[in-house]
Amino acid sequence: MSFVNPLGLLGLIGVPIIIIIYILRNKFNEQTVTSTYIWELSERFFKRRNPLSAIAGIISLILQLLLVVTISLAIAKPRFIVPDSAGEYCFVIDSSASMGMGGIQGTRFDRAKAEIGKVIDEASLGSTFTLAYASDETTVVYERLTDKVLAREMLDSLECASSTGSFPDAVAVAQSYFNDNPSFLVYLFTDKSVGEHNNVEIVNVSLQNEQNYAISNVASTHMGSELSVSADVISYASDARLEVLLYVDGSNNYRDKQTVEVKAGEPLAVSLSYRTDSYESYRVVITNADALPSDNEFVGYNHKYEDSYNILIVSDTPFFLQAALDVLTDAKVDTVSTKDYTGADEYGLCIFHSYTPEVLPDTAVWLINSNRNVDDSGFGARGVIELDNPIEIVKSDSTASTAQKLLSGVEGRDIAIGEYVKYSGMYTKFTTLFSCDSNPVIFAGVNGLGNREVVIGFDLHKADIALSTDFVVLLGNLLNYACPNVVERAYYSAGEDAEINITSRTKNVKAVSPSGEELYIDTSLDTATFKLNEVGTYTVNLTYAGEEKTYKIYSGIPTDESNPTESEDSFSLMGEQQFERTDGEFDPIVIIFILLALIFTADWMVYCYEKYQLR
Amino acid sequence: MKKMVIDEAFLGELEAIQSLLRNNVAGAFGGNRRSKSFGSSCEFADYREYVPGDDVTKIDWNVYMRFEELYEKLYYDERQMHTRIYIDASRSMAHGADDEKAEAAIKIAAAFAYLSICEMDKVSIYAIVGSELVDVASGIVGKDSYLNCVNKLNEIEFDTDAHISDAIMPSNVGYGDGLSIIISDFLTDDDYEAAIGKLSESKRDVLCIQVLSREELNPQIRGKMHLFDSENNAKYYRKKIDHDVVHAYKEALAYVTDRIRTFCESRGARYALIPAYKTMPEVFFGSMADMEVIK
Numbered sequence A: 001m002s003f004v005n006p007l008g009l010l011g012l013i014g015v016p017i018i019i020i021i022y023i024l025r026n027k028f029n030e031q032t033v034t035s036t037y038i039w040e041l042s043e044r045f046f047k048r049r050n051p052l053s054a055i056a057g058i059i060s061l062i063l064q065l066l067l068v069v070t071i072s073l074a075i076a077k078p079r080f081i082v083p084d085s086a087g088e089y090c091f092v093i094d095s096s097a098s099m100g101m102g103g104i105q106g107t108r109f110d111r112a113k114a115e116i117g118k119v120i121d122e123a124s125l126g127s128t129f130t131l132a133y134a135s136d137e138t139t140v141v142y143e144r145l146t147d148k149v150l151a152r153e154m155l156d157s158l159e160c161a162s163s164t165g166s167f168p169d170a171v172a173v174a175q176s177y178f179n180d181n182p183s184f185l186v187y188l189f190t191d192k193s194v195g196e197h198n199n200v201e202i203v204n205v206s207l208q209n210e211q212n213y214a215i216s217n218v219a220s221t222h223m224g225s226e227l228s229v230s231a232d233v234i235s236y237a238s239d240a241r242l243e244v245l246l247y248v249d250g251s252n253n254y255r256d257k258q259t260v261e262v263k264a265g266e267p268l269a270v271s272l273s274y275r276t277d278s279y280e281s282y283r284v285v286i287t288n289a290d291a292l293p294s295d296n297e298f299v300g301y302n303h304k305y306e307d308s309y310n311i312l313i314v315s316d317t318p319f320f321l322q323a324a325l326d327v328l329t330d331a332k333v334d335t336v337s338t339k340d341y342t343g344a345d346e347y348g349l350c351i352f353h354s355y356t357p358e359v360l361p362d363t364a365v366w367l368i369n370s371n372r373n374v375d376d377s378g379f380g381a382r383g384v385i386e387l388d389n390p391i392e393i394v395k396s397d398s399t400a401s402t403a404q405k406l407l408s409g410v411e412g413r414d415i416a417i418g419e420y421v422k423y424s425g426m427y428t429k430f431t432t433l434f435s436c437d438s439n440p441v442i443f444a445g446v447n448g449l450g451n452r453e454v455v456i457g458f459d460l461h462k463a464d465i466a467l468s469t470d471f472v473v474l475l476g477n478l479l480n481y482a483c484p485n486v487v488e489r490a491y492y493s494a495g496e497d498a499e500i501n502i503t504s505r506t507k508n509v510k511a512v513s514p515s516g517e518e519l520y521i522d523t524s525l526d527t528a529t530f531k532l533n534e535v536g537t538y539t540v541n542l543t544y545a546g547e548e549k550t551y552k553i554y555s556g557i558p559t560d561e562s563n564p565t566e567s568e569d570s571f572s573l574m575g576e577q578q579f580e581r582t583d584g585e586f587d588p589i590v591i592i593f594i595l596l597a598l599i600f601t602a603d604w605m606v607y608c609y610e611k612y613q614l615r
Numbered sequence B: 001m002k003k004m005v006i007d008e009a010f011l012g013e014l015e016a017i018q019s020l021l022r023n024n025v026a027g028a029f030g031g032n033r034r035s036k037s038f039g040s041s042c043e044f045a046d047y048r049e050y051v052p053g054d055d056v057t058k059i060d061w062n063v064y065m066r067f068e069e070l071y072e073k074l075y076y077d078e079r080q081m082h083t084r085i086y087i088d089a090s091r092s093m094a095h096g097a098d099d100e101k102a103e104a105a106i107k108i109a110a111a112f113a114y115l116s117i118c119e120m121d122k123v124s125i126y127a128i129v130g131s132e133l134v135d136v137a138s139g140i141v142g143k144d145s146y147l148n149c150v151n152k153l154n155e156i157e158f159d160t161d162a163h164i165s166d167a168i169m170p171s172n173v174g175y176g177d178g179l180s181i182i183i184s185d186f187l188t189d190d191d192y193e194a195a196i197g198k199l200s201e202s203k204r205d206v207l208c209i210q211v212l213s214r215e216e217l218n219p220q221i222r223g224k225m226h227l228f229d230s231e232n233n234a235k236y237y238r239k240k241i242d243h244d245v246v247h248a249y250k251e252a253l254a255y256v257t258d259r260i261r262t263f264c265e266s267r268g269a270r271y272a273l274i275p276a277y278k279t280m281p282e283v284f285f286g287s288m289a290d291m292e293v294i295k
Helices: A006-025 A037-042 A051-076 A108-122 A148-156 A167-180 A319-328 A401-406 A469-482 A589-613 B008-021 B033-037 B061-067 B097-118 B142-155 B164-168 B193-201 B243-266 B280-290
Strands: A029-033 A078-086 A088-094 A128-134 A138-145 A185-190 A201-204 A213-223 A226-235 A240-248 A256-262 A268-275 A281-286 A297-301 A310-314 A332-336 A349-353 A364-368 A380-392 A416-424 A431-436 A439-446 A452-456 A491-493 A497-501 A506-512 A518-520 A527-531 A536-544 A547-556 A582-586 B044-049 B071-075 B082-088 B122-129 B132-140 B179-184 B205-212 B223-229 B236-241 B270-275
Touching (some): A037 B236, A088 A108, A088 A167, A128 A148, A128 A167, A138 A148, A167 A185, A213 A240, A213 A281, A226 A240, A226 A281, A297 A491, A297 A547, A319 A332, A319 A469, A364 A469, A452 A469, A497 A506, B044 B142, B082 B097, B082 B164, B097 B205, B132 B164, B164 B193, B179 B193, B193 B205, B193 B243, B270 B280
Parallel strands (some): A185 A201, A349 A364, A364 A452, B082 B122, B082 B179
Antiparallel strands (some): A213 A226, A226 A268, A497 A527, A506 A518, A536 A547, B044 B071, B122 B132
């Protein structure tokens, strides 16, 4: 036996003190009474009915001594070593969105926490606890913690995430502990069907017959004056009659309604529509109550309505460009000849075709066939390279995200050019998209003014690119790059990173989560991202060209999470399980406190009995 | 007695008790007292307000003419009764909270004296001091005399020992002429028996009133106690007093009171146990009535 606080035993000094006080106080009290006659006579009638009465006088003393001893022990906290009783526990708690499924009795995540708490409580003192929180990535909440109370507190503070679970990541974490000690007891608390598993105890916290409906694959079109919304609705547990409503622009009155009979597990397409000239958002809702309400709703935002750019083409031969832009954008496109060009700061994009301005405008620019140097362009022109025979330009095989994005859908074959401008000294922030003889001929990046810049190093009229199918696609990509919508996607799954396109005109970007958490976005990169941890609408506030703008992004439950039973992830730990235990401890503190309460109660009863009942 | 036990308020209380007991005091005074009190002698004693049921021939019509209220003339009986009241003036009677026993003894004595006076009896009150009887007020006849003498009860000193038999036995207790009342705590072995025996042999109606304090009836003391006797410091009782001891005490007290009662009954005397903390109305309409001292 050992003591956590041996100094607590100093309380035992109270034992002799109480005994001394008892001896000092236990003398006969003198008192004069009317007559001792009856008292003396009472001796003839005196008999002990209760044998305990003989020690009644010292019961209080005994109880008080026990109290002092027990209190001292409680402070000293005795611990008894119990051989081979303690283990090392590793809990992996699935924190994916589906774990939030539940009713008034609590969610699956709550049940998982309760099960973990039970294991912690029942584990011997001296055991260690490791908790891994497995959402889209796995976080170790605590590692080899021995304090049960702290382990429970930290466990209780956990909340279920809204993203998908990541078993492979969790397996890697658990495997590292298992490698350290093959006697690690690994528990996985999940609602998913785990396929292959090894060296892990699976605790499934899902309940039978939990009803869940979901809405998915929502798409919308706005043709003419009609907003059409299509979606798939599904009931996972049983056949159901679902009511689907369409709301537009935040109105509390639904604009269309569909009631459909769905068979269990079979998605059913529904269509809803509403006549409107314009809209900012719509919401599709399954009104039936179920265990996971957050996948019964989808909110779509129409950002194109807000994003519009004016484009200026500075060219003496703008035909190809005008034709392409007419197809690609609804934005207003102005055209001026090179001699009429005076400036373009009021435009969102300025395209210089076979013309190099003296000064770059403070806006996004395309420089096509620019063969002169200009300050802040980010590159130097080294003259025109004339080719004897047209040769094909080569598409970049870069895996950089910007290159991937800009070359998305571009095959890049059979594009030949007869001459090109050789550039050098490019900023490292430029990304080459096409090259000719290892010289970049189409590249993009941010120029010295902080604006997005696209450079095409040849005359469109002297290349066959304008005739290829890639032309419109590439121009579309370049247009999106140079004049990006601030928010390109209005719908994400929770756990994904939302992207905000940053230009020199974009300032003070701040996102607000559905729960009100404010996220300040780093605008130093072309594309800023922030993680969507919650389900619901995120609001992005920013200043664009001096104007305050607000965009909304809906973060929905990942579709896979609506029906986690379909998951068949494996959870196998390599190695051979061993069952070695370390010495644990038995902490009798609860017993001591119960004893303390009993003694205190008994002492109190003796006191009351003496003070009130007998009198 | 430093305290004025007999005061105006108490006398008013007595008047009320007397008024309520008027038709029912016969039991207290031998059952024939009324006829004896209102005898047919010619000696006028007092007036009394007419009560329905009284003899209408004794109504004083002259008084009625003057005051338009009916009063009855009272006459001394031919053989006047003599109520003798003995008060134990021992120290034990004055011990305890607020001298409650002494106070109760004086009040009871005063009350019985008044009731006797109202019955036209002669009343003598004695204090038992040591082995002697001290005459507190003797030969009281009539209310005026009572009022003149009753204050002397306040002067009784309860600061000696008292031997009931030693005091009463040598005295003139009378013979067959009325009620003898002994008021004491009777916390003694058998000091009273000879006295009661003598009074009974003298054809006296005997009433023994035992006055006990609240503490004596239900002791509150607990723990290790060294108890000294208030009348004799050489006597003491030393014990750890707990529930069982107190229980034995109560059994002993019951034994003592029962023994007094039994002895009294064997001598044709009556006995009443009066808790000192009770008020006079409670004593007369409660305890006395319950024990059939008052009928």
